[in-house]
Amino acid sequence: MAKFDIDVTARILLALLQEPMGRTALFMRTKLNYPRFMQYLEYLKERGLVVERDGAVRLTERGLEVAKALDKALSELL
Amino acid sequence: MRRFALVLAAATAALALYLLNAAPHATAQLFSAPAMMAPPPRHYNDTAERRREAQVAATPVAAINITEMANSTNILCEAWPMSISNVTAVEHCPVQATTCATSTPALNVSAVLTESAPPAQAGELGEGVQTAAAGGAALPTIHLAFGAAGAAFYGYGLYLSACGGPVCRWRRFRAIAPLSAATVLTSVALSTASPLFLALSAPGVWGLIHYYRAKKRLALWLSSTLT
Numbered sequence: 001m002a003k004f005d006i007d008v009t010a011r012i013l014l015a016l017l018q019e020p021m022g023r024t025a026l027f028m029r030t031k032l033n034y035p036r037f038m039q040y041l042e043y044l045k046e047r048g049l050v051v052e053r054d055g056a057v058r059l060t061e062r063g064l065e066v067a068k069a070l071d072k073a074l075s076e077l078l
Numbered sequence: 079m080r081r082f083a084l085v086l087a088a089a090t091a092a093l094a095l096y097l098l099n100a101a102p103h104a105t106a107q108l109f110s111a112p113a114m115m116a117p118p119p120r121h122y123n124d125t126a127e128r129r130r131e132a133q134v135a136a137t138p139v140a141a142i143n144i145t146e147m148a149n150s151t152n153i154l155c156e157a158w159p160m161s162i163s164n165v166t167a168v169e170h171c172p173v174q175a176t177t178c179a180t181s182t183p184a185l186n187v188s189a190v191l192t193e194s195a196p197p198a199q200a201g202e203l204g205e206g207v208q209t210a211a212a213g214g215a216a217l218p219t220i221h222l223a224f225g226a227a228g229a230a231f232y233g234y235g236l237y238l239s240a241c242g243g244p245v246c247r248w249r250r251f252r253a254i255a256p257l258s259a260a261t262v263l264t265s266v267a268l269s270t271a272s273p274l275f276l277a278l279s280a281p282g283v284w285g286l287i288h289y290y291r292a293k294k295r296l297a298l299w300l301s302s303t304l305t
Contacts, residue, residue, distance in 0.1 A: 006297045007252070009304070014244040029245075047304045066303055067244075073299070074247040077292045078082045078254075 004043055008032065010070060012040060013059070016050060017067040020058035081288060082250050086239070088281035089257040092264040093232050095278070096225050099271045221267045228263035231256040251292070258285030 008030060015021070015029050027037045041057070044050045049063035059067055235257035239250045261282030268275035 006293070006300050007248075009300060010248050010296075011245055014248055017244050043304075049304070066300075069303075070296075070300070071244055071247060073296060074251050075079075077288075077296075078079045078247060078250055 004040065008040055009044070012044065013049065013063065013067040013070060016057060016059045016063070017071060020056040022056055023052070026057050079250075081285070082239070082254060084281060085254050085257045085261070085285040086235070088278065088285075089232050089235065089261045089264075092261045092268065092278045092282075093229060095275065096228065096264045096268050099268060100222075100225060218270060221270045224263050225267035228260045228267060231260035231263060235260060251289075254285050254289045258282040258289065261285070 011030060012026065015026060021029075023041070026041075027034060030037055030040070032040065041050070044063070045052070048060055049066060050057055051060050051063075052058075235253045235255075238253035238256065241249050259282065262279045265275050265278035265282065268278065
């Protein structure tokens with residue numbers, strides 16, 4: 001099983017917290033190669049954090065909670 | 079945002095101090111480069127003239143070169159006290175003159191004196207003068223490397239922290255590491271000037287410890303959330 005970096009996961013969640021976006025736009029934001037990006041997307045989908053709907057990747061309820069908690073933790077850490 | 083601001087301020091201060099310390103060295107070396115060029119080759123008729131040339135080069139500012147000859151009656155008031163016998167003539171040369179006007183054959187030259195230093199110390203003094211002309215001691219290469227690495231880390235930290243939006247918080251969090259490293263590296267580079275500058279590395283070390291501890295906690299929390 002491939003290892004998943006906290007850095008990329010956090011970037012995806014925080015980017016989707018800003019706004020839902022298409023798969024290609026998210027792929028460009030993550031600065032990964034496409035197969036690796038798809039691995040991350042499947043990983044987050046399996047854990048119920050993101051969902052693809054109407055051609056856009058968006059956060060689920062749980063994903064929104066996690067992303068907000070991450071954002072709050074970063075505000076405290078900075 | 080206070081921690082990030084503190085680390086950024088410390089890194090900026092350390093880099094600014096390093097540049098202020100390094101700039102005079104670089105400027106002095108740049109402008110002293112022509113002075114360090116070798117003079118054109120000369121043809122010496124005898125060893126006395128060669129010695130006099132060496133003495134002129136080694137003489138500090140406002141020194142007077144005095145050449146004494148045999149059977150002289152002139153007394154030198156300001157010459158370095160040493161036993162002089164059979165003095166016949168006195169010759170005063172300008173400080174930087176390469177030749178002195180004299181009517182005495184150079185073959186009879188027996189000694190060359192300066193008023194500021196004995197001949198035994200003139201060589202050492204000359205080396206000091208040459209070092210001063212070269213702009214002081216140059217920064218060691220290892221400290222230049224530390225300074226350059228610190229500047230590179232600082233640039234990377236600025237690149238990471240120049241952003242906006244929620245992702246920006248993550249990037250600024252990540253920027254703490256290179257900015258702290260830049261603080262430590264530049265303070266080590268500054269330790270050439272004074273060991274007190276090593277105190278500047280304290281916020282850098284604190285920033286690095288804070289970053290890695292926080293990242294470890296975030297990774298644990300995120301992995302527990304995602305599983």
